[in-house]
Structure formats: C-alpha cells, structure tokens
Amino acid sequence: MAASAAATFTIGTAQTGRSLPQSNPFGLKFNSLVNFKTFSGLKAMSSIRCASELANCLKGVDVVVIPAGVPRKPGMTRDDLFNINAGIVRDLVTAVADNCPGAFIHIISNPVNSTVPIAAEILKQKGVYDPKKLFGVTTLDVVRANTFVAQKKNLRLIDVDVPVVGGHAGITILPLLSKTRPTANFTDEEIEALTVRIQNAGTEVVEAKAGAGSATLSMAYAAARFVESSLRALDGDADVYECSFVESDLTDLPFFASRVKIGRKGVEALIPTDLQGLSEYEQKALEALKPELKASIEKGIAFAQKQTVSA
Numbered sequence: 001m002a003a004s005a006a007a008t009f010t011i012g013t014a015q016t017g018r019s020l021p022q023s024n025p026f027g028l029k030f031n032s033l034v035n036f037k038t039f040s041g042l043k044a045m046s047s048i049r050c051a052s053e054l055a056n057c058l059k060g061v062d063v064v065v066i067p068a069g070v071p072r073k074p075g076m077t078r079d080d081l082f083n084i085n086a087g088i089v090r091d092l093v094t095a096v097a098d099n100c101p102g103a104f105i106h107i108i109s110n111p112v113n114s115t116v117p118i119a120a121e122i123l124k125q126k127g128v129y130d131p132k133k134l135f136g137v138t139t140l141d142v143v144r145a146n147t148f149v150a151q152k153k154n155l156r157l158i159d160v161d162v163p164v165v166g167g168h169a170g171i172t173i174l175p176l177l178s179k180t181r182p183t184a185n186f187t188d189e190e191i192e193a194l195t196v197r198i199q200n201a202g203t204e205v206v207e208a209k210a211g212a213g214s215a216t217l218s219m220a221y222a223a224a225r226f227v228e229s230s231l232r233a234l235d236g237d238a239d240v241y242e243c244s245f246v247e248s249d250l251t252d253l254p255f256f257a258s259r260v261k262i263g264r265k266g267v268e269a270l271i272p273t274d275l276q277g278l279s280e281y282e283q284k285a286l287e288a289l290k291p292e293l294k295a296s297i298e299k300g301i302a303f304a305q306k307q308t309v310s311a
C-alpha cells in the first residue's frame, strides 16, 4: 500500500511564462510498470516573482527538483557557471529548508560537483540537513552510457545498465564499463573511446547547440527518470536503485556518485560492489578524478561557509 501522496516541485524549468498551478492528481508511468495513484501533482515555476510565492509553492512538497541557473556556452566548463549558479542554488535551497525541510532535493544545476556540497552546507546551517535526501542528478550520464553501449554492442537499450560513478564533469564522470549488464566484452580501444564520449557528451551537445544552451530534452528525460524513481521509493517500492552524487563514504571524498538504494527516507544504502574488482583502466581513472572532484567539492563548501544564513 502506498505511504502518502507525494508532490513534486520544479524550480527553474525551461518553460517560459507564469508559474503553473498545482495539477490535478494524475497517474505517472515512466520506465516502469508502476502507476502512482497517490501522486498528488506537479508544480513548476520558471521565474520567481517574490519570496512568498516560492514559499507557498514549496509547502507540502515531497520532491524538489532544481534545474535553475545558466547553462554553458561553447568553450565553457561547468565550473565556469559557478559564480552565477552557486548563489541561485544557495537561495533556492534556503527556501526549501524553510518550507519543506523533509523533501527529497534533486540538484541538476551545474556545476553539480559544487552545487550539491553548497546545498548540504546551507541545509546544515539551517539545522535541517539530512544527507539521505540530497541528490545530485547524474542520471543523464547513465542514460548516455547505456545508449552508447547499446549502440556499440547492438543490444536493446532497455536491457543495458552501466553504472557511472565519481561526479558530473569531464574526467570526474567515470562509466564502469567492466560492470555493464548484460556482460559485454570491450576492446581497450572501445573502452577508451566510449569513456571519453560519455565524459564529453554534455560538451558535444553544448558545441552542437552553438550558444543556444546545453542538453535539455535528454536532461528532461533523465530528470523524469530520477523523479519517477524517487516517487516509487516514496511509494514504498523496495527495489529502487539509481546512480546519484550524494554524501558518501565509499571513497575518501565526502561526496561521490555511485549506485544508491533509495527508500521512503531517501538513500537507504550506498552500493559498494560496483567499485570492487575494477579494471586497471577504471582504477587509474578513479584515482585520476579524485583531485578535481575534491577541489570542486571544497570550492562549494567554502562558498557556502562564507554565507550568512539565518536559522
């Protein structure tokens, strides 16, 4: 039986115009056989006119999705978005802390490797941090990895599962091809080419869009998948696994993307097995990504610690 009605709120949608009223209850069916009879609606807001409007929208919400902020232009790294997006995420997470502190928070805004630590620090300052409920959305990396591997190996996309660990920028995105399900054999050249393509797929889109932004449709698909997984978990499904950038003790870094088991209260378990028995290539790549990921995490924490947030 379902636990409780869940409502989702998205701040900073690609839609233009006014904020949308809460929709009528509806069933959601996406990438699974589950229909959410208790899902009570979706609210979305593309621009925020005043704090009270944001506060009203957030009250009673179970899942908050934050894709607000500026996207990259060709030649930019995700870290180049830090100066603008750090403040946006800080302010929105402050509002979440004030109005729906128990909600799952999905951070899409880049640089995810820094915005998630910012969110954590703000929630700590507000005294409402629950590490189990803060998620950096790295689902698009998994979607890409699955797609590229399915194409390369002539597999049905629905059957393919490639865990992607680390973070969400350049070499910090580490697809674990040796853990591909169903088992697939790759030559060294294929591993190198697939890994680099998955790591650079966001940049590929940014360059192709030539100044018109970054991935939007594929991100919407990935966000919908992660929201659906969260709703299934909130609805009591005991078999929900996704990769996400979360507080973690799987490595020596305080945040790390890995497969996690999601339950009613958020992350129920970090799944360590994907990181065991890595290939030599993956082990080297894992060590190589750590300094960059550590620096991005520390940059986010330092930014948030300089802020004064009223409790």
Ligand SMILES: NC(=O)c1ccc[n+]([C@@H]2O[C@H](COP(=O)([O-])OP(=O)(O)OC[C@H]3O[C@@H](n4cnc5c(N)ncnc54)[C@H](O)[C@@H]3O)[C@@H](O)[C@H]2O)c1
Pocket (backbone or CB within 6 Å): 011, 012, 013, 014, 015, 046, 047, 048, 067, 068, 069, 070, 071, 072, 081, 085, 088, 107, 108, 109, 110, 111, 112, 137, 138, 139, 140, 141, 168, 213, 214, 215, 216, 219
């Ligand atoms: N995690 C991922 O895999 C992933 C994938 C794609 C995009 N992104 C990131 O998502 C962010 C948004 O990208 P996009 O392509 O949707 O950009 P976009 O410009 O199409 O949309 C951004 C939205 O944010 C809103 N916004 C801006 N400032 C805001 C604020 N202060 N409060 C609330 N809303 C605000 C805008 O009104 C707009 O609706 C970027 O940082 C981008 O890098 C992440």
Ligand SMILES: O=C(O)C[C@H](O)C(=O)O
Pocket (backbone or CB within 6 Å): 071, 072, 078, 110, 140, 201, 202, 203, 205, 206, 214, 215
């Ligand atoms: O690449 C970007 O800037 C957007 C996003 O992080 C992506 O991976 O597509």
